[in-house]
Amino acid sequence: MSLVKKFATVGGATLGSRVLGFARETLMAAALGTGPMADAFYAAFRFPNLFRRLFAEGAFNAAFVPLFAKEIEAGGIDGAKRFSEEVFGVLFTVLMMITIAMELAMPWLVAWIIAPGFVGEPEKFGVTVELAAVMFPYLMCMSLTAMLSGMLNSLHHYFAAAIAPVFLNVVLIGALGLALWTGASPLHTAWYLSWGVLAAGVLQMAVLYAGVRHAGMRIGFRRPRMTPNVKRLLWLALPAAVTGGITQINQIIGQMIASTKEGAISVLQYADRVYQLPLGVVGIAVGVVLLPELARALKAGHEREAGNLQNRSMEFVLFLTLPAAGALWVISDEIVRVLYERGAFSPETTSVVAGTLAIYGLGLPGFVMIKALNPGFFAREDTKTPMRITMVSVAVNCVLAVSLFPFFYERGIATAEAASGWLTAIVLFVTLVRRGHWPLDKALAWRVVRLLIATVVMAVSLHHLADAMADRLAPTAPLLDQVSALGILVAFAMTVYFGIAFLIGGADLGMIRRNIRRTPATRTDVPEGGE
Template sequence: MSLIKKFATVASGTMLSRIFGFTREMMMAAALGTGPVADAFNAAFQFPNTFRRLFAEGAFNTAFVPLFAKEIEANGTDGARKFSEEVFGVLFSVLILLTIVMELAMPLLVATIIAPGFAQDPEKFDLTRSLATIMFPYLMCMSLAAMMSGMLNSLRRYFAAALAPVFLNVILIAVLAYAWYEGFDELSVGYAIAWGVLAAGLVQLAIVWGAVRHAGISIGFRRPRFTPNVRRLLWLAFPAAITGGITQINTLIGTAIASGQASAVSSLAYADRVYQLPLGVVGIAVAIVLLPELARALKAGNAVEAANLQNRSVEFTLFLTLPATAALLVMAEPIVRVLYERGAFAATNGTPVVSAILSVFGLGLPAFVLIKAFTPGYFAREDTRTPMVFAAISVAVNISLALTLFPSMGAVGIATASAVAGWVNAALLLAILIRRGHWGTDIPLLTRIPRLVLAATVMAAFLYFAVRWLAPYLAAEAPIYTQAATLGALVCAATIIYFAIAFAIGGADIGMVRRSLRRGQPKAARSEIPPLE
C-alpha cells in the first residue's frame, strides 16, 4: 500500500470525526453560546483531553510504536503480544492510581491549573470542578485505547483506530439532540454532555480492543513489572509525551490564562475546532503513518527510503495545508458565522472574536502540521530528548507572549502566542534534522514549495475580492441557507483555482506524487521488510 493510500485511510476516519465534531460544536454553540456554562465545560474537558493527547496519543504513537514495530520484526507476533501485555499491566495500574489522585485533588487542580481565573466566580468554579470530576476517567479509557491504536497502526490496520474518535462526537450529538428535544436548560446540558464524554471513552476503548483481537493479538493482564522493555518505553515515553502534545500543552496554558476573561475560554475552543480540521486530517494522519514507516525503514538500514518518506510527507502536508491557511486568513468571519451564529452564540455576539482568533490560528497552521511531519524523524531514531527540549522552548515562548499580549488583545493575544510558539518549534526541529544529516537536500521539494505558496496566494487574492463582492449574501441578515450556499460555492471555486494553478506551474505533479509515495523501492530493498498483512 502506498503512503498516499495510508494517509487517505487515516485521514478519512479523521475527516469523518471532524465533520461530526463540527456538528457537535454547532449544536453546543447554539445551546450554550460563549456563556459561563460553555466556559466551564470547555475548561473542564480541556484537562483530561490534554492528558489524553500527552500521555496517550503523544507517548504511544511516538515511543510505543517504534518498539512494538521492532518486536514484530525481531520476534514476530508472539514477541509483540508479550511486550504489549507487559506494557498493559503497568499502564493500567498507573492509570488507576492517577485517576484516583486527580479526582481527589480536582478542586486544587481547577484553582491552580485548569481555570485559575474562575476562582473569582464561585458558581463557575464549582461547575468546572464538577464537570472535570465526571470527565476525568475519560483519560483512562482513551490512554488504553491509544495503546491499542498504536498496535493497530504498527500492524498497518489504520481504519479502526482512525474511526473510533468519531463516536465521541456521535454520542455528544445524540445527547445534545435529546437535551434540545426535552428542553434542558444550559446547566443541565453541561452535565449531560459531560456524562456523554465518559460514555464515549468506554465505547472508543471497546472498538479498538475488538479490532486488536480481530488482528490476531489477544492481550491478557500481567502483574505490573518494570521489565527492560517497559523501562525502555518509559524512558522514551515521557519526553515523547511532552513533545507529541506540545500543541495541547500550549492550548492548556492558553485556557488557564484565558479563564481570567469572560467568554475567552469558549471563544478559543470554537476557533480551535475549525483549524483542527486541516490539522487533524493532514498533520495527524501524516504523523501516524510516517512514524512506523520510518521506524521500519531505519530498522532495515534503508536511509534512502527514510529520506524519501520524510520529504514526500512534508510536500504532501504543505500541498494540502497552504490553501487552508489562505482560506482561514481571508474568510474566517463568514466561516464562523455559518458554523456558529445562531441561538445562544448569536445572542452573545461571539463572531468577531472567534473569527479573529481563527485567522491567527490560520497563520500558525503550517507550523503545527510541519511539527507533526518533523518529529517522526527523531522518534523513529528513538531520540525523544531533543524534541522535548524544543517543546520546552516553545512553551516558554508561548507563556511569555500570552501573558504579555492577553491584557491588551484578550483571547486573540493567546492565539498569537500559540502561533509564534509553533513556528519556533518547527524551525528548531528542521534545523537540527539538517545539521545531523537526517534531512538531505531534496530538489523537487525545494522547487515545489515556492510554487505552492504562489498558488495559495493567488487563491487568497481571489477569495479576498470574492468575499467583498458577495458580502450581501454572507451578511448576518441573509438567510442561513444563502450564507451556507455562498460559502460552499466560494470554497469550491477557490479549491479549483488552487489546484489548477498548483499543477499548472509545477507545484504538484500527480504522477510523481503517486510514484514517490509508494512504500517500496526496488524489489531487493522491499524484501528486507516482510509484509504484515
C-alpha cells in the same frame, strides 16, 4: 499500499470525525453560546484532554510504536504480543493511580491549573470541579485506546484507530440533541455532555480492542513488572509525552490566562475546532502513518527510503495546508458565521471568534509540519531532543501570551500559540538537517515556492469573490443562501489553487502517486491490514 493511500485512509476517517465535530460544536454554540456553562464544560474537558495527549497519544505514538515495530522485526507476532501485555499491565496500574489521585485533588487542580480565573465565581468554580471529576476517567479509557491504536497502526490496520474518535462526537451530538429537544437548562446540558464524554471513552476502547483481536492479536492482563522493555518504553515516553502534547500544553496555558475574561475560553475552543479540521485530516494522518513506516524502514537499514519518506511527506503536508491557511485568513468571518451564528451565538461573538481563527490559520502549516517532523526523531528512538525544543517553545508561548492578552485578549493567545508552533517546526527541521537525518531535496524547495505563489493568488481571488458575494453571506440572509455561498467560495478556492499549483509545477501526479509509494524492500512477514 502507497503512503498516499494510507494518508487517505487515516485522513478520510479523521475527516468524518471532524465533520461530526463541527456538527457537535454547532449544536453546542446554539445551546450554550459563550456563556458560563460553556466555559465551565470546555475548561473541565481540556484537562483530561491534556493528560490524554501527554501520557497517551504523544507518548505512545513516539515511544511504543518504534519498540513494537522492533519486536515485530525481531520476534514476530509472538514477541510483539508479549511486549504489549507487559506494557498493558504497567499502563493500567499507573493510570488507575493517576485517576484516583487527580479525582481527590480536583478542587485544587481547578483553582491552580485548569481555570484559576473561576475562583472568584463560586457557582462556576463548583460546576467546573464536578464536571472535571466526571470526565477525568476518560483519560484512562483513551490512554489504553492509544496503546491499542499504536498496535493497529504498526500492523498496518489504520482505519479502526482513525475512526474511533467518531464515537465521541456521535455520543455528544446525541447528548446535545436530547438537551435541545427537552429544553434542558445550560447546567443540565453540561452534565449530559460530561457523562457523554465518559461513555464515549469506554465505547472507543471497546471498539479498538475488537480491532486488535480482528488483526490477529489477543492480549491479556499481566501482573505489572518493570521488564527491560517496559523500562525502555518509559525512558522514551516521558520526554515524548511533553513533545507530543505541545499543542495541548500551549492551549492549557492559554486557558489559564483566558479564564480571567468571561467567554474567552469558549471563543478559543470554537476557533480551535475549525482549524483542527485541516490539522487533523492532514497533520494527524501524516504523523500516524509516517512514524511506523519510518521506524520500520530505519530498522531494516533503508536510510535512502527513510529520507524519501520524509521529503515526500513534507511535500504532501504543505500541498494541502498552505491553501487551508490562506483560506482561513481570508474568509474566517464567513466560516464562523455559517457554522456557529445562531441561538446563543451572537454577531459580536462571530467577530471575536473569526479574528482568533484567522491567526490560528497562519499558524496551521507550522502545527502540521511538527506532525511530519517529530517522527524523524521518534523513529530513531530520540525523544529528548524534541522535548528540549518543545520546552523552549512553551516558554516563548507563555511570555507572548501573558504579554499580549491584556491588549488583544483571545487574539493575543492565538498569536502566542501560532508563533511558538512555527518556532518549534523551524528548529525541528534545522536540527534534523544538521544531523544528516533529513536529506535536503531541491525538488521539495522549488515545490514549496510554487505552492506559496499558488496560495497567494488563491487568497487574493477569494477575497474579491467574498466581497462580491457579501449580500448572500450577510447575517440577515437565509441560512441556505449562506451555506451555498460558503460552498461556492470553498469550491472556487480549491479550483484556483489546484489549477495554478499544477500549472506552475507546484504539484504533479507523480508527487501524489509515484514518489510516495513504498518500495518492496521494507516489507516484512506481517500482512497488511487492508482495512
